[in-house]
Amino acid sequence: MLTAVSVPPPQAAAQRTSVAGPLLAVENIHVQFATDGGIIRAVEGLSFSINPGEIVAVVGESGSGKSVSALSIMRLLPRRSGRVTNGRILFEGQDLLHLPEEEMRAIRGRDIAMIFQEPMTSLNPILTVGFQIMEPLKIHRGMNDAEAGPRAVELMRLVGISDAERRLGQYPHQFSGGMRQRVMIAIGLACNPKLIIADEPTTALDVTIQAQILELMKDLARRFNIALIVITHNLGIVARYADRVIVMYSGRLVEQGPAEAIFHRPRHPYTMGLLRAVPRLDRPRGAQLETIEGLPPSLAAPPIGCRFAPRCAHALDACGHEPPLVAIEPGHFSACIRAADIAAGRIASTAPASAATQTSAVAEPAPLLSIRGLTKHFTIKQGLLGKKTALRAVEDVNFDIFPGETLGLVGESGCGKTTVGRLILRLEEPTAGEIRFEGVDLGGADPAALRAVRRRIQVIFQDPYSSLNPRMTVGQIVGEPLHVYGLVADAAAAVRRVADLLEQVGLRPEISARYPHQLSGGQRQRVGIARALAMEPRFIVCDEAVSALDVSIQGQIINLLEDLQRRYGLSYLFIAHDLAVVRHISMRVVVMYLGRIMEIADRDTLYREPLHPYTKLLLDAAPVPDPDIEKARQPRLIIGELPSPLAPPTGCVFSTRCPLAGPECSQTVPALREVRPGHLAACLKI
Amino acid sequence: MAVATPAVAEAASRTRNPVLAFGRAQPLGAVSLVAIVAMMFGGIFAELVAPYDPLAIDFGSMLAGPSIEHWFGTDAFGRDILSRVIYGARTALVIGFTSSFIGSTAGAIVGTASAYFGGRLDSVIQRFVDILLSFPIIVLALVVVAVLGRTLVLGIDVNLIFAIAVPILPKVARVVRAAALSVRAMPYIDAARAAGYSHLRIIVRHMAPNLVAPYIIMLTAYIAQAILLEASLSFLGLGVTEPTPAWGLMLSGNASDFFREAPWMILFPGIAISVAVFAFNLFGDAMRDWLDPKFKL
Numbered sequence: 001m002l003t004a005v006s007v008p009p010p011q012a013a014a015q016r017t018s019v020a021g022p023l024l025a026v027e028n029i030h031v032q033f034a035t036d037g038g039i040i041r042a043v044e045g046l047s048f049s050i051n052p053g054e055i056v057a058v059v060g061e062s063g064s065g066k067s068v069s070a071l072s073i074m075r076l077l078p079r080r081s082g083r084v085t086n087g088r089i090l091f092e093g094q095d096l097l098h099l100p101e102e103e104m105r106a107i108r109g110r111d112i113a114m115i116f117q118e119p120m121t122s123l124n125p126i127l128t129v130g131f132q133i134m135e136p137l138k139i140h141r142g143m144n145d146a147e148a149g150p151r152a153v154e155l156m157r158l159v160g161i162s163d164a165e166r167r168l169g170q171y172p173h174q175f176s177g178g179m180r181q182r183v184m185i186a187i188g189l190a191c192n193p194k195l196i197i198a199d200e201p202t203t204a205l206d207v208t209i210q211a212q213i214l215e216l217m218k219d220l221a222r223r224f225n226i227a228l229i230v231i232t233h234n235l236g237i238v239a240r241y242a243d244r245v246i247v248m249y250s251g252r253l254v255e256q257g258p259a260e261a262i263f264h265r266p267r268h269p270y271t272m273g274l275l276r277a278v279p280r281l282d283r284p285r286g287a288q289l290e291t292i293e294g295l296p297p298s299l300a301a302p303p304i305g306c307r308f309a310p311r312c313a314h315a316l317d318a319c320g321h322e323p324p325l326v327a328i329e330p331g332h333f334s335a336c337i338r339a340a341d342i343a344a345g346r347i348a349s350t351a352p353a354s355a356a357t358q359t360s361a362v363a364e365p366a367p368l369l370s371i372r373g374l375t376k377h378f379t380i381k382q383g384l385l386g387k388k389t390a391l392r393a394v395e396d397v398n399f400d401i402f403p404g405e406t407l408g409l410v411g412e413s414g415c416g417k418t419t420v421g422r423l424i425l426r427l428e429e430p431t432a433g434e435i436r437f438e439g440v441d442l443g444g445a446d447p448a449a450l451r452a453v454r455r456r457i458q459v460i461f462q463d464p465y466s467s468l469n470p471r472m473t474v475g476q477i478v479g480e481p482l483h484v485y486g487l488v489a490d491a492a493a494a495v496r497r498v499a500d501l502l503e504q505v506g507l508r509p510e511i512s513a514r515y516p517h518q519l520s521g522g523q524r525q526r527v528g529i530a531r532a533l534a535m536e537p538r539f540i541v542c543d544e545a546v547s548a549l550d551v552s553i554q555g556q557i558i559n560l561l562e563d564l565q566r567r568y569g570l571s572y573l574f575i576a577h578d579l580a581v582v583r584h585i586s587m588r589v590v591v592m593y594l595g596r597i598m599e600i601a602d603r604d605t606l607y608r609e610p611l612h613p614y615t616k617l618l619l620d621a622a623p624v625p626d627p628d629i630e631k632a633r634q635p636r637l638i639i640g641e642l643p644s645p646l647a648p649p650t651g652c653v654f655s656t657r658c659p660l661a662g663p664e665c666s667q668t669v670p671a672l673r674e675v676r677p678g679h680l681a682a683c684l685k686i
Numbered sequence: 687m688a689v690a691t692p693a694v695a696e697a698a699s700r701t702r703n704p705v706l707a708f709g710r711a712q713p714l715g716a717v718s719l720v721a722i723v724a725m726m727f728g729g730i731f732a733e734l735v736a737p738y739d740p741l742a743i744d745f746g747s748m749l750a751g752p753s754i755e756h757w758f759g760t761d762a763f764g765r766d767i768l769s770r771v772i773y774g775a776r777t778a779l780v781i782g783f784t785s786s787f788i789g790s791t792a793g794a795i796v797g798t799a800s801a802y803f804g805g806r807l808d809s810v811i812q813r814f815v816d817i818l819l820s821f822p823i824i825v826l827a828l829v830v831v832a833v834l835g836r837t838l839v840l841g842i843d844v845n846l847i848f849a850i851a852v853p854i855l856p857k858v859a860r861v862v863r864a865a866a867l868s869v870r871a872m873p874y875i876d877a878a879r880a881a882g883y884s885h886l887r888i889i890v891r892h893m894a895p896n897l898v899a900p901y902i903i904m905l906t907a908y909i910a911q912a913i914l915l916e917a918s919l920s921f922l923g924l925g926v927t928e929p930t931p932a933w934g935l936m937l938s939g940n941a942s943d944f945f946r947e948a949p950w951m952i953l954f955p956g957i958a959i960s961v962a963v964f965a966f967n968l969f970g971d972a973m974r975d976w977l978d979p980k981f982k983l
Contacts, residue, residue: 425880454882467873471895480891481881528877535881 029087057242113188119180130168178209236623257332279584367400374433408586462544464524475512522553715972729776789851793858801866906970
């Protein structure tokens with residue numbers, strides 16, 4: 001049966017599970033989408049196989065075809081536009097592509113389950129959670145309510161939801177994001193599937209919750225011998241989970257092999273670049289991030305031959321021909337003609353570090369921005385009668401930012417980090433407290449003074465798709481502040497200045513005639529940066545400025561921000577949830593939890609010797625792209641869920657989840673005190 | 687670094703004839719546009735197009751059926767119905783377009799301001815809109831007509847236009863406010879606020895262009911509504927008065943008395959109203975898709 005497969009199953013995995021054949025064999029599939037812009041070849045010649053109980057990660061950037069491949073296996077491609085033109089998908093020897101729809105429906109949910117990225121929208125809001133867990137049992141197993149009920153309770157316990165009997169009757173909105181993802185897993189597990197396909201299962205979740213879900217999925221897969229396909233862009237997750245890794249680029253498989261081999265001996269330049277482009281939590285910050293230059297090719301008109309060749313530093317003329325997938329060692333394949341050169345060490349796996357390093361400590365007496373006692377309560381009306389409750393988004397926050405400094409602000413969603421940024425930008429009025437910029441109190445400033453100050457505080461937003469006005473061209477977007485603030489003499493000077501600004505952020509001047517939707521995500525983020533720079537700011541709030549971007553693009557933007565900082569002496573408040581990115585870019589770091597500051601320290605101090613128990617757990621929870629470290633360690637999971645900011649715990653807000661908490665922690669609010677010089681923490685236990 | 691692909695193909699598509707491009711992308715819209723243009727042509731050049739004087743009474747051919755001389759027949763006074771339908775297009779378009787334009791524009795301004803400023807102003811405006819919405823359209827228009835009476839400017843009753851615009855205002859304000867609320871929450875509006883731009887600039891330069899789509903679709907859809915409303919008011923004797931040719935008016939009076947003997951008296955103005963309403967609705971839909979920059983590449 002397997003003789004026709006172009007890629008034989010990996011030896012290691014085959015030995016571990018000595019079953020007759022693989023559970024799933026994808027053989028040379030091609031997927032096309034018919035669009036107005038022509039035919040998009042989303043997947044080309046993809047082959048791989050999965051054995052029972054094996055965990056395989058599919059890694060790639062957006063547009064690499066990883067999600068499309070998963071949908072093809074489930075036969076869930078959009079019916080009219082997308083189709084598999086070629087190839088076979090064998091599940092237990094049965095070709096799924098030629099099954100009648102009726103039989104395919106029986107396989108979905110029973111033998112193959114799927115878990116989606118967005119737990120907020122993948123559960124039906126008007127049906128109880130219990131109903132949704134019992135539904136596949138009734139459909140695929142023919143159970144009635146009396147039989148399905150106990151099984152649902154069992155499943156809820158299995159995925160770690162306590163008080164299962166009561167919670168079965170609740171609706172999805174009564175569950176948090178992490179709990180909903182657990183429910184999704186319970187639904188997936190309901191019929192004892194042989195294969196679970198998880199498409200970015202933890203991307204929408206916070207670091208601590210992500211760690212819980214990852215552990216749960218790994219544990220369940222091992223216990224029940226379920227094969228797992230995890231689709232992700234996060235290399236840390238791959239390292240924690242996977243037995244085997246498949247790397248995709250531009251619709252093709254470029255490398256596959258055991259996780260340990262992929263991470264330690266990558267044999268494709270794209271994989272190598274990907275591994276280098278991620279900021280690392282487990283290593284001290286070197287110099288600038290190494291990036292993969294350029295953009296992924298358009299799938300409507302891909303380059304001939306190796307798709308990666310245009311971005312590859314080691315490309316040869318021969319790369320204009322289709323590279324074959326060759327075996328380098330047992331189970332490890334690379335689609336690069338220079339794989340042997342890489343293996344022989346003739347192509348450097350890490351480029352020499354560039355000279356431009358970051359000055360870590362800024363000793364400047366006068367802070368550029370100083371925040372004292374900043375508090376923001378939102379009034380929430382509940383119920384028809386409008387009972388008003390205060391949502392405590394930010395409570396008594398104090399910190400300073402010095403000229404030329406990058407201050408990282410990390411925390412989970414709902415911790416108030418974005419609100420702090422919005423308060424500084426005066427997009428929200430603070431309930432109490434003081435924000436001084438260059439010595440001027442922004443709260444007490446008259447409108448004219450505020451307007452003058454405002455230009456020097458700018459912002460870069462997370463979502464490059466919604467932060468640019470879709471009705472304005474790039475030239476108008478970047479040029480507007482020049483006209484409004486009279487920063488240029490005339491129209492011709494404005495055009496020159498716009499071209500100059502675009503060049504500063506690495507874009508061609510021709511782009512100014514385009515509209516935002518004609519640009520890629522990375523290009524849009526550059527336009528957003530150019531817009532901020534047009535104001536000639538001194539201080540920029542970067543609100544999750546790189547978290548919506550692909551790994552290779554993320555590295556480019558981080559380097560750009562650092563370049564600009566050096567060139568113009570900018571200060572940044574870098575708000576993010578990704579600890580590794582914050583570590584890379586920040587000089588000092590503030591950790592927030594539920595509206596309060598937990599810890600402030602120098603970057604290196606904080607990551608080396610965190611003081612606050614929350615910081616410690618946060619650092620533990622974050623996955624690191626190294627399978628040896630990941631597999632060796634036992635993460636100390638943060639138990640429980642984030643309390644509601646409508647009714648925060650008394651005393652220390654972290655006391656309900658803290659492993660060190662004692663009775664006094666729920667009595668007194670710990671003050672932020674200087675434990676060591678320059679290292680502040682708010683905890684009674686240290 | 688990031689590389690822009692040449693903008694050649696895009697430039698070619700932009701210099702292409704916009705009318706042809708519209709027709710290719712929106713065939714139904716193009717058909718409706720033809721109907722609208724024909725109506726406008728007839729309305730503007732009614733003197734040249736219409737075979738007879740619409741007011742000329744000819745007792746020699748009363749209630750004559752459709753024939754070579756009178757394609758659409760004649761009415762109880764022997765007036766040529768085709769001519770009256772053509773002149774009626776002028777009345778319908780002038781009143782329909784101006785009242786819809788006034789009502790939609792005022793509604794869009796109110797709705798956008800309401801969404802942008804929010805808070806108490808929003809509550810006050812929305813309660814006022816609620817009050818206006820609680821009246822049936824026709825009743826609201828009747829009240830305005832009754833209170834204001836008639837004021838003729840250039841032979842057009844401006845109070846009638848106003849009466850039709852008033853019921854349109856709250857509906858447009860509601861829809862535009864909803865759209866403006868979602869635009870208001872977009873990060874690019876935050877970016878404009880963070881840049882310290884004035885309220886006026888943010889509303890005019892940043893919000894309004896993103897509200898053009900709902901505005902245009904409401905405007906064109908309410909031209910149809912306004913034509914209907916004008917016809918209804920005229921039918922009730924509160925709109926356009928005899929002997930001015932107007933479609934609604936042609937349906938009322940003795941047209942209904944002679945319905946059995948002369949159905950063409952009702953048929954043709956009725957068809958004219960339906961075609962006009964249908965054409966403007968289709969055109970509104972087509973414009974909505976056409977104006978969305980995401981559909982252009």
